Amino acid sequence: MSADRTSPGDHPGPPPQTEPPGRPAYGFPRRGWALLAEHPPPGARRIGERWRSPLRGPWLTAVYGLALLVGLPLVFLTGLLDYLAYSPQFGQALPHDVGWLRLPPFDWPTGPSWLFRVTQGLHVALGITLIPIVLGKLWSVIPKLFDWPPARSVAQLLERLSLVLLVGGILFEIATGLLNIQYAYLFGFDFYTAHYFGAWVFVAALVTHVALKLRRMLTALRSRPVLAELAVPRDATRPEPPDPDGLVAARPGPATVTRRGALALVGGLSLLLAGLTVGQNFDGRWRSTALLLPRGRQPGEGPTGFPVNRTAAAAGVRAADNGAGWRLALRADGRQASLDRAALLAMPQHTARLPIACVEGWSTLQTWTGVRLRDLAALVGAGQPGSAHVRSLEKAGQFAQATLQANQVLDPDSLLALRVNGVDLTPDHGYPARVIVPALPGVHCTKWVAEIEFRRQPDA
Amino acid sequence: MRDVAVRFRAAYGAPGRHLLLLVGCFAVAGWVALRLAGEATAGRMLLWFVGAAIAHDFVLFPIYGSADRALRAAVGERRARPASGPSLLNHLRVPALAAALLFLVYLPGILRQGRETYLAATGQDQQPFLARWLLVSAALFLASGVLYAYRRWRARNA
Numbered sequence: 001m002s003a004d005r006t007s008p009g010d011h012p013g014p015p016p017q018t019e020p021p022g023r024p025a026y027g028f029p030r031r032g033w034a035l036l037a038e039h040p041p042p043g044a045r046r047i048g049e050r051w052r053s054p055l056r057g058p059w060l061t062a063v064y065g066l067a068l069l070v071g072l073p074l075v076f077l078t079g080l081l082d083y084l085a086y087s088p089q090f091g092q093a094l095p096h097d098v099g100w101l102r103l104p105p106f107d108w109p110t111g112p113s114w115l116f117r118v119t120q121g122l123h124v125a126l127g128i129t130l131i132p133i134v135l136g137k138l139w140s141v142i143p144k145l146f147d148w149p150p151a152r153s154v155a156q157l158l159e160r161l162s163l164v165l166l167v168g169g170i171l172f173e174i175a176t177g178l179l180n181i182q183y184a185y186l187f188g189f190d191f192y193t194a195h196y197f198g199a200w201v202f203v204a205a206l207v208t209h210v211a212l213k214l215r216r217m218l219t220a221l222r223s224r225p226v227l228a229e230l231a232v233p234r235d236a237t238r239p240e241p242p243d244p245d246g247l248v249a250a251r252p253g254p255a256t257v258t259r260r261g262a263l264a265l266v267g268g269l270s271l272l273l274a275g276l277t278v279g280q281n282f283d284g285r286w287r288s289t290a291l292l293l294p295r296g297r298q299p300g301e302g303p304t305g306f307p308v309n310r311t312a313a314a315a316g317v318r319a320a321d322n323g324a325g326w327r328l329a330l331r332a333d334g335r336q337a338s339l340d341r342a343a344l345l346a347m348p349q350h351t352a353r354l355p356i357a358c359v360e361g362w363s364t365l366q367t368w369t370g371v372r373l374r375d376l377a378a379l380v381g382a383g384q385p386g387s388a389h390v391r392s393l394e395k396a397g398q399f400a401q402a403t404l405q406a407n408q409v410l411d412p413d414s415l416l417a418l419r420v421n422g423v424d425l426t427p428d429h430g431y432p433a434r435v436i437v438p439a440l441p442g443v444h445c446t447k448w449v450a451e452i453e454f455r456r457q458p459d460a
Numbered sequence: 461m462r463d464v465a466v467r468f469r470a471a472y473g474a475p476g477r478h479l480l481l482l483v484g485c486f487a488v489a490g491w492v493a494l495r496l497a498g499e500a501t502a503g504r505m506l507l508w509f510v511g512a513a514i515a516h517d518f519v520l521f522p523i524y525g526s527a528d529r530a531l532r533a534a535v536g537e538r539r540a541r542p543a544s545g546p547s548l549l550n551h552l553r554v555p556a557l558a559a560a561l562l563f564l565v566y567l568p569g570i571l572r573q574g575r576e577t578y579l580a581a582t583g584q585d586q587q588p589f590l591a592r593w594l595l596v597s598a599a600l601f602l603a604s605g606v607l608y609a610y611r612r613w614r615a616r617n618a
Contacts, residue, residue, distance in 0.1 A: 027473030099495060131565060138516060145517055153473020158482045164513060165489050171512035178565060183581050184574030187508050189501035197492045198509065204488035208481045234541070256532075256540050256549055265554060269561055276562070276596075291592050292566035294582050307582065314580030428583060 023244055027153025037149040044148040051143045054252035055262050057240030058220035059229070061247055063263060064137035065217050069210065071130045072170075076203055078123035082359060083196065084108055085116050085441050089458070090387070090403040092444075094192035101200055110411040113438035117357035120441070121281045124361025127177055128277050132269035134170055136262075140247065147246055159212065162205050169202025181360040182294060216245075230260040280362035295362035303421030304429055306356075306364045309442055312427035315394040317448045319427075322393060326432050328416075332382035332454040341432050344418060347371045352413040358442040368436045370417035373409045373452075382454035385409055389455060390435055393448040402444040406458060408437045416449060524560065528553065545615030551608040559597035566593065 026033040085108045086093035109115065151157035173195060180191045187194070223240070237255035240248050257265070279289035279296055283306065290296030295307055312322075328344065330337040350372050357363035377385050388409045394400040408414055414437045418425065425431040430447030437445060469475055496502045532540055532549055540549035568574055569589035578586055 024473060025470075028471035100491070128565065132561060135561075139521070142517065142521055154471075155473030155478055158479070158486075159474075162482055162485050164510070165485065167516070168509045168513040171516055172509045175508065175512050179568060179574075182566070182568035182574070183578040184568035185577060186568075186573055187504060189499070189504045189508075193496070193499065194505050194508075197496060198505075201489045201492050201509075204485045208485040211481050212478065234547075254541060256547060261550070265557070268554075269558060272558055273561070273565060276566075291596060292562065292569055292589055294569065294578065294584070294586075297582075297584060297588075299583060309581055311580060311583040313583075 023246070024152050024156060027155060033149060033152050037152070040148040044146065047146045048143070048148070049251055051249040052251070052253040053249060054237060054239040054255045055257065055259055056140055056143065056252075057248045058216065058243050058245065059224045059240055060259060060262060061137065061140040062217040062220035063226070064133055064140060064266070065213070066221065067133050068130065068137060069217075071126060071133070072206065075123055075127045075130065076199060078119045078126070079195075079199055081119045082116070082123055082441070085119070085439075086444065087403065087405055092403055094398070095190070095196055098196065101197075107405050107407055108439065110407050110414065110438040110440070113354050113413065114357075115439040116441055117281065117355045117363040117439075120357055120359060121278075121361055121363060124177070124181060125274060125277045125281075127174070129270045129274040131174060131273060132266050134174065136266040138167065143249070144246060162208055165201055165205035166209050169198060169205055172198045173202055183360075230263075232258060232260070234258050234261075277361075283364055290362075293362075295358075295360070303423045304426045306366060307362065308428045309358050309360070310397070310399075310447070312431075312448070315392075315397060315400075315448065317393050317427065322427065322432050322448055326393075328433060328449060329451040330376055330380045330454070331451065332377070332380040332385070333456065335380045335382075337380050341418065344371055344416070344433065347375060349418075350412070350415060352415060352436070352438075354413060354436055354438055356436070356442045356445060363442075367421050368415055368417040369419040369422075370415040370433065370436070372412065373404070373414040373416060373435070373437075374412075376416060376452060377409060377454045380454060382456075385454035385456065386458040387455045389453045390446045390449055391451040391453075392446050393450045399443040399446070402435075402446050404435070404437065404440075404444070408440060409454070411438055413438050416452075524557075527556075531556070546608050546611035548608065551604045555597070555600035555604040558600050559593075562593060562596060 026037075080103060083093050084103055084106060087108060088103060089105050151160055176187060176191060176195050176198065179186055180195070185191065234255055234257065237258050239252040242248050275289065276291055277293060279286050280293050287298055288296055297307075298305055299307055312318075324340075327338045327340055330339070348371070349369055351367060351369040353365060353367045355363050355365045373388065374383075377383060377388070384406075386406055388404045389401065390404065391401045392399075404414075415435070416433050417430075417436045418433055420429060425434060430449070433449045434447040435445045435449060465476065472479060493506075496505060499505070531552060535549045535552065540547060542548075563570060566589065569586050570593045572586045572589075575586065578584070
């Protein structure tokens with residue numbers, strides 16, 4: 001290795017000073033901030049000298065920041081889409097009442113049928129994939145947490161407080177999301193409320209942070225051309241020049257990893273997590289690649305051996321409810337009909353290959369057979385319903401009922417399914433009958449259906 | 461007018477738009493806080509929100525930072541930054557970090573948290589996850605070890 005292959009942005013000049021140039025000036029009251037600076041708590045200075053990594057600096061922080069700037073908005077937007085997929089216009093998106101954070105009303109489409117599968121799968125998988133980048137970015141800026149003085153002006157103080165919202169926000173969203181998809185509600189509050197409002201707090205802090213730091217990020221990225229930086233070997237890896245933010249260590253040690261290594265490590269960890277997550281969206285052998293997630297396991301063999309999100313036992317649906325005595329009640333404008341399973345099987349049957357996609361980011365594609373919802377509507381003289389309210393045999397539970405939009409009732413592939421993959425539904429899959437609608441979140445594809453009421457109005 | 465802006469900037473420490481942005485940010489957070497204040501579990505939410513940042517900064521970071529220092533001391537400076545050939549330190553760091561990350565992300569399954577909700581949702585138990593995590597971790601260390609041996613062999617025979 002030739003010694004001249006140093007990093008492009010390196011200065012051969014004087015060694016780093018303990019107080020880098022360009023630190024922001026004290027604001028009002030000057031004397032107060034200066035006094036604070038002169039009286040560090042015991043140990044504060046020693047911590048400042050303990051940072052050793054020569055990799056920390058604006059460039060590395062900017063690269064991680066850029067990756068998050070691309071990824072996090074996608075996670076946020078797919079999260080909002082998932083909220084919309086629950087049809088908030090019927091008051092059935094969770095949390096119910098979000099005040100000013102209400103999203104514009106809009107009918108969630110029924111096509112393409114994989115829409116929710118992709119938006120929610122992306123939300124969860126990308127959210128997990130970004131975790132190492134978030135941790136890497138926090139590692140790169142952590143010396144600032146122990147900086148003394150903590151602020152030199154009111155502006156800096158406020159900005160640092162907003163960082164509590166930024167860091168607390170992203171970690172809160174990650175923690176609640178991870179616990180939710182693994183069914184461990186250790187936090188003891190409502191997941192939907194916390195995750196929805198937490199996201200808005202985080203995004204407000206993120207927008208602020210990006211607005212304040214974007215220019216600095218771009219400058220830092222330009223300071224070292226990426227390709228040239230990635231070619232620098234370990235021996236020639238030097239710290240960046242001292243920066244006004246104090247990210248660069250005052251007394252850096254020699255490099256044990258190149259910048260390429262640091263990026264490859266974080267990227268590799270992201271790929272590892274992605275590789276262990278995406279499998280929960282596929283069937284067959286690929287599902288088992290989600291080794292450590294609940295939905296990496298195939299719950300059984302044969303045509304009904306695909307995952308469920310609530311068992312009949314957990315829903316309290318007993319054999320007495322869904323046995324021979326079961327009747328489907330149809331209602332519209334005071335007209336009623338009652339059908340047993342034989343009567344439903346005697347109606348025209350339609351088969352559709354549709355996914356069940358869950359808010360926990362897993363999905364499965366199956367072949368469903370049953371009666372079209374629009375045929376059931378026509379049976380009680382509701383040819384053009386505004387909406388349909390579906391009730392389950394399930395007595396309690398957040399998803400014992402669901403309202404369907406007009407387009408979701410009328411789609412030719414929207415079914416009251418009686419069979420799946422050529423066999424009768426099993427109790428866990430919703431026997432005697434369940435709703436299946438293209439692109440509808442799994443929990444709104446009501447199982448163990450007891451009653452469907454077709455309504456003239458789109459809102460109840 | 462210009463003078464006012466300059467004086468504001470000197471006293472506040474940044475231009476006016478900085479304050480505007482932060483006021484906006486705190487307005488959203490404050491509005492959410494007020495809205496959730498009536499919830500019975502509001503205190504827990506706040507605890508988890510602030511606790512997440514504290515847990516990362518004052519627990520997780522010191523743990524992995526100290527673990528790295530200890531590992532570096534155990535490996536020795538010469539094998540951490542060899543003059544030529546692969547770094548033993550990095551071939552231990554990477555699988556250790558990966559195993560720790562997997563533990564953190566998939567912790568509920570590995571430590572069997574939320575058994576009842578898990579059973580209600582899936583009809584299954586969480587029995588296999590601990591063994592799977594151990595196996596994946598072992599495989600990562602093994603792969604890293606094999607790669608280290610190969611790189612050393614190649615560096616010697618270069």
